Amino acid sequence: MTLNEICKPENLVYKKTSLLTDKVMHYCPGCGHGTIHRALMEVVDEMGLQDKTIGVAPVGCSVLAYDYMNVDMQEAAHGRAPALATAIKRLMPEKFVFTYQGDGDLAAIGTAETIHCCNRGEPILMIFVNNAIYGMTGGQMAPTTLEGMKTATSPYGRDVHKVGWPLRITEMIAPLNGVWSVSRHTVHTPAAVQKLKRAIKKGIEDSMAHKGTCFIEVCSSCNSGWKLSPVDANKWMAEHVLEYFVPGDIKVDGQMVR
Amino acid sequence: MEDLRLMKGNEAFAEAAIRAGCDGYFGYPITPQSEVMEYLMKEQPENRTGMVVLQAESEVSSINMVYAGAACGKRVMTSTSSPGYSLMQEGISYIAGAELPCLVLNVVRGGPGLGTIQPSQSDYFQATKGGGHGDYRLIVLAPSSVQEMADFVGLGFDLAFKYRNPVLMLADGVIGQTMEKVVMPPQRPRFTEEEIRRNTPWATVGKSIDREHNIVTSLDLQADSQERHVLHLQEKYNEIEANEVRCEQIKCEDAEYVLVAYGSSARICQKAVDLLRAKGIKVGLLRPITLWPFPTKEIQALVPHVKGFMSVEMSLGQMVEDVRLAVEGKVKVEFFGRCGGIVPAPEEVVHAVETKLL
Ligand SMILES: Cc1ncc(C[n+]2csc(CCOP(=O)(O)OP(=O)(O)O)c2C)c(N)n1
Numbered sequence: 001m002t003l004n005e006i007c008k009p010e011n012l013v014y015k016k017t018s019l020l021t022d023k024v025m026h027y028c029p030g031c032g033h034g035t036i037h038r039a040l041m042e043v044v045d046e047m048g049l050q051d052k053t054i055g056v057a058p059v060g061c062s063v064l065a066y067d068y069m070n071v072d073m074q075e076a077a078h079g080r081a082p083a084l085a086t087a088i089k090r091l092m093p094e095k096f097v098f099t100y101q102g103d104g105d106l107a108a109i110g111t112a113e114t115i116h117c118c119n120r121g122e123p124i125l126m127i128f129v130n131n132a133i134y135g136m137t138g139g140q141m142a143p144t145t146l147e148g149m150k151t152a153t154s155p156y157g158r159d160v161h162k163v164g165w166p167l168r169i170t171e172m173i174a175p176l177n178g179v180w181s182v183s184r185h186t187v188h189t190p191a192a193v194q195k196l197k198r199a200i201k202k203g204i205e206d207s208m209a210h211k212g213t214c215f216i217e218v219c220s221s222c223n224s225g226w227k228l229s230p231v232d233a234n235k236w237m238a239e240h241v242l243e244y245f246v247p248g249d250i251k252v253d254g255q256m257v258r
Numbered sequence: 259m260e261d262l263r264l265m266k267g268n269e270a271f272a273e274a275a276i277r278a279g280c281d282g283y284f285g286y287p288i289t290p291q292s293e294v295m296e297y298l299m300k301e302q303p304e305n306r307t308g309m310v311v312l313q314a315e316s317e318v319s320s321i322n323m324v325y326a327g328a329a330c331g332k333r334v335m336t337s338t339s340s341p342g343y344s345l346m347q348e349g350i351s352y353i354a355g356a357e358l359p360c361l362v363l364n365v366v367r368g369g370p371g372l373g374t375i376q377p378s379q380s381d382y383f384q385a386t387k388g389g390g391h392g393d394y395r396l397i398v399l400a401p402s403s404v405q406e407m408a409d410f411v412g413l414g415f416d417l418a419f420k421y422r423n424p425v426l427m428l429a430d431g432v433i434g435q436t437m438e439k440v441v442m443p444p445q446r447p448r449f450t451e452e453e454i455r456r457n458t459p460w461a462t463v464g465k466s467i468d469r470e471h472n473i474v475t476s477l478d479l480q481a482d483s484q485e486r487h488v489l490h491l492q493e494k495y496n497e498i499e500a501n502e503v504r505c506e507q508i509k510c511e512d513a514e515y516v517l518v519a520y521g522s523s524a525r526i527c528q529k530a531v532d533l534l535r536a537k538g539i540k541v542g543l544l545r546p547i548t549l550w551p552f553p554t555k556e557i558q559a560l561v562p563h564v565k566g567f568m569s570v571e572m573s574l575g576q577m578v579e580d581v582r583l584a585v586e587g588k589v590k591v592e593f594f595g596r597c598g599g600i601v602p603a604p605e606e607v608v609h610a611v612e613t614k615l616l
Pocket residue numbers: 059060061062078101102103104105106131133134135136137142
């Protein structure tokens with residue numbers, strides 16, 4: 001069989017969504033951001049919502065998400081994406097509005113914005129990418145850095161008695177009345193990506209139906225920050241990160257399930 | 259028929275915002291401007307024009323809500339007082355960098371720190387010299403009456419959209435709290451979605467098939483293109499300096515001495531001018547209405563005809579630096595000010611003129 005015989009429409013099993021631009025991503029090989037971008041944009045594409053979507057990506061490794069996601073996008077100051085999304089949704093209630101935030105952003109500098117956006121029940125989709133580290137600034141300790149984990153600002157390992165415990169902000173916001181759905185996902189296996197896509201679809205539907213805030217945490221590896229190979233980083237994530245940040249549903253259709 | 263009201267400056271500002279076709283107000287309570295949001299919440303403009311009003315969790319949040327609303331091509335605004343305005347600086351810098359139009363009101367109270375809730379003009383440096391990080395400028399309007407608290411809302415939005423630049427109204431506790439009669443401007447419609455797509459084609463309102471996706475950002479990691487962007491901003495600021503200086507001159511035609519004062523201080527100085535003229539001393543008043551761009555040329559035009567200037571401020575001397583820069587040492591420039599929330603009496607200004615300037 002020749003290449004031309006294989007490259008036929010009926011044999012097409014995967015096609016890059018036009019909602020991802022052709023710009024070469026700056027992410028490190030092995031990073032989860034690219035996969036999460038794709039999952040999100042594929043669902044927006046499948047739902048035909050490109051013209052109704054406004055995304056907000058704040059400072060962090062994904063600050064340039066606007067170069068890759070082919071929808072209208074706003075870049076936010078560090079931590080403030082939920083404030084931006086609040087205003088966008090209030091001013092244009094019929095749009096689909098999402099934030100795409102890192103752990104430093106959502107759970108440290110932007111904690112107030114996160115909690116109050118969720119508490120008001122702003123009908124947006126919040127995608128929270130937890131890589132347990134500050135990727136963009138070169139691997140410093142994050143609020144989600146695991147106990148004992150070495151980073152540039154915890155070179156002897158995170159001492160929880162000095163700097164506190166890794167923050168499960170997802171579990172914190174889940175009981176808030178304004179929050180409609182909360183789940184934790186990963187992208188380290190193809191099956192996990194499919195699960196994430198299903199959650200994104202539901203989150204988009206529910207936020208557009210003004211049910212409340214829909215919140216999806218995605219545990220993602222940062223092999224550069226963790227100083228591991230991409231394969232080892234995924235292994236380490238499954239063995240350590242997911243032990244503490246346990247995947248699965250936390251709140252479904254307004255009901256706590258955990 | 260004229261729509262004449264008796265209102266506080268803060269309330270006049272709020273009512274004028276509804277009438278200016280404002281789409282959204284985002285704020286956080288702080289004295290002496292809390293009446294702005296209180297008025298809006300009571301008035302429920304969502305039922306009148308569809309305007310959104312939201313009490314945010316902080317000034318950090320409210321200014322970032324303004325950023326986002328402006329990025330959607332909407333007329334959005336916030337109001338605060340000094341400590342809250344300090345908290346907003348990062349957001350204002352982002353707004354300036356991303357070239358977004360919006361209106362911010364700072365009803366200044368005395369500082370530094372928590373300071374006092376009494377009126378002050380000690381945020382002049384912060385308002386006119388940047389405030390936040392980076393090379394940027396705000397258009398700064400200084401109302402000196404309740405009427406101007408109302409009139410400058412529409413003007414502020416027009417300037418903001420004309421130049422894609424944040425506009426700051428710098429008032430003080432006196433203007434915010436004083437009740438005066440005010441003629442309310444007529445109701446302007448809010449922008450329609452078609453108008454937004456046509457007039458602000460950069461706005462993030464959802465990608466249509468006839469254009470690329472819109473991106474609102476203040477980031478440019480490449481030094482050469484970031485420099486080009488900052489130079490582009492500078493060109494815009496030069497244009498604003500050339501076209502938008504506003505000031506009022508009272509009795510300056512034959513004046514030998516000129517007081518320079520804005521906001522409440524200008525009201526006090528107006529009285530002081532009358533008192534001094536009654537004593538036979540020819541004094542005039544130059545009132546900057548735009549603090550940036552500053553009426554440098556207007557001051558310079560007076561220099562050949564006068565013996566001296568005195569900047570009168572409710573601070574320990576901030577605007578006086580701009581007066582000195584304008585005068586270039588050619589004649590005397592003196593300063594009189596009170597601080598900490600003290601509003602000077604006209605007689606104090608008269609005394610200062612007699613002892614320092616004559
Ligand atoms: C006000 C402010 N403080 C600090 C920074 C520097 N900074 C940029 S990104 C970042 C951390 C980002 O970490 P996270 O949100 O976890 O995202 P990641 O880069 O790991 O994807 C910091 C501290 C900034 N840009 N602004």
